[in-house]
Amino acid sequence: MIDFPTELVEALRAAKRVLFFTGAGVSAESGLPTFRDAQTGLWASYKPQDLATPEAFARDPETVWRWYQWRRRVHADVAPNPAHHAIAGFEARLPETVLVTQNVDRLHELAGSAAPIHLHGSVFRNKCAQCGTEMPEVPHDLETPPRCDTCGGLCRPDIVWFGEALPQEPWHAAMAAAQRAEIVFSIGTSATVHPAARIPLVARDAGALLVQINPEPTPFDKIALNLRGPAGVVLPELVE
Numbered sequence: 001m002i003d004f005p006t007e008l009v010e011a012l013r014a015a016k017r018v019l020f021f022t023g024a025g026v027s028a029e030s031g032l033p034t035f036r037d038a039q040t041g042l043w044a045s046y047k048p049q050d051l052a053t054p055e056a057f058a059r060d061p062e063t064v065w066r067w068y069q070w071r072r073r074v075h076a077d078v079a080p081n082p083a084h085h086a087i088a089g090f091e092a093r094l095p096e097t098v099l100v101t102q103n104v105d106r107l108h109e110l111a112g113s114a115a116p117i118h119l120h121g122s123v124f125r126n127k128c129a130q131c132g133t134e135m136p137e138v139p140h141d142l143e144t145p146p147r148c149d150t151c152g153g154l155c156r157p158d159i160v161w162f163g164e165a166l167p168q169e170p171w172h173a174a175m176a177a178a179q180r181a182e183i184v185f186s187i188g189t190s191a192t193v194h195p196a197a198r199i200p201l202v203a204r205d206a207g208a209l210l211v212q213i214n215p216e217p218t219p220f221d222k223i224a225l226n227l228r229g230p231a232g233v234v235l236p237e238l239v240e
């Protein structure tokens, strides 16, 4: 039984507006490697930041496509863990709860979260790299990217690549939730990728209690109430 600080227990008891901000670490216990974790197998020699860019896709679309197809196969084999379920359960009990994620997986949805705000897109959605038209999901073993019926452009994952702007609607929804939050949980994120990492800071500057769940230190340590441990262990104990 974890002994949580009274300040947190009391804040949780009184709160109506809670914001969850998640990163790759919340899916680590489901078997999904984080961005920091070295990639395995065929992709061991590639850094995610080098593949997840419009330049890499322009230079070598097949290699970037095949990387995402591999990730889709990996993502299709994993299930939500107790951290995802704890957040979905909390949302059901406190309707004003908002979930903002940097993750492109669908584990929050599979755990029952109604409307996670995906700041960086979804690995299971496709769009045309040229005209942006949404394109259908294709079998995850198709080795070459299909062509767009509208303009003949190449199909790409509907994901925000480094150097690309975040989609406006999710960004504004996340900022609005941050400005209204009484408690913001920053869970399983190294808080190094921008502008996403601003969300917990905006909430804190607006008066929210910033609680961090992470087995490792991050840039938020100095300003957060830190719960050191894996999200799949700490979160269920805290909110269930």
Ligand SMILES: CC(C)NC(=O)[C@H](Cc1c[nH]c2ccccc12)NC(=O)[C@H](CCCC/N=C(/NCCC(=O)O)S[C@H]1O[C@H](COP(=O)(O)OP(=O)(O)OC[C@H]2O[C@@H](n3cnc4c(N)ncnc43)[C@H](O)[C@@H]2O)[C@@H](O)[C@H]1O)NC(=O)OCc1ccccc1
Binding pocket: 022, 023, 024, 025, 026, 028, 029, 034, 035, 036, 037, 049, 052, 102, 103, 104, 120, 159, 160, 161, 162, 163, 164, 165, 166, 187, 188, 189, 190, 191, 192, 193, 194, 195, 196, 213, 214, 215, 216, 217, 218, 229, 230, 231, 232
């Ligand atoms: C690397 C970083 C320094 N670079 C950036 O931030 C860049 C550049 C930049 C912009 N502003 C800046 C300001 C300062 C410095 C740099 C910048 N940002 C961008 O390029 C953004 C776009 C960024 C989005 C990129 N796409 C992603 N994802 C989709 C891709 C894909 O998935 O393929 S980012 C991707 O990396 C990030 C990884 O971070 P985490 O999720 O935190 O994962 P990480 O592995 O780092 O850490 C895991 C953590 O979990 C913890 N953990 C492990 N196990 C557990 C466990 N069991 N429980 C709990 N915690 C756990 C670990 O301890 C660790 O702390 C996530 O955001 C993730 O979505 N776009 C943009 O700025 O565009 C401009 C623009 C503006 C207007 C008009 C035109 C252009």
Ligand SMILES: [Zn+2]
Binding pocket: 128, 129, 130, 131, 132, 133, 148, 149, 150, 151, 152, 153
């Ligand atoms: Zn097109």
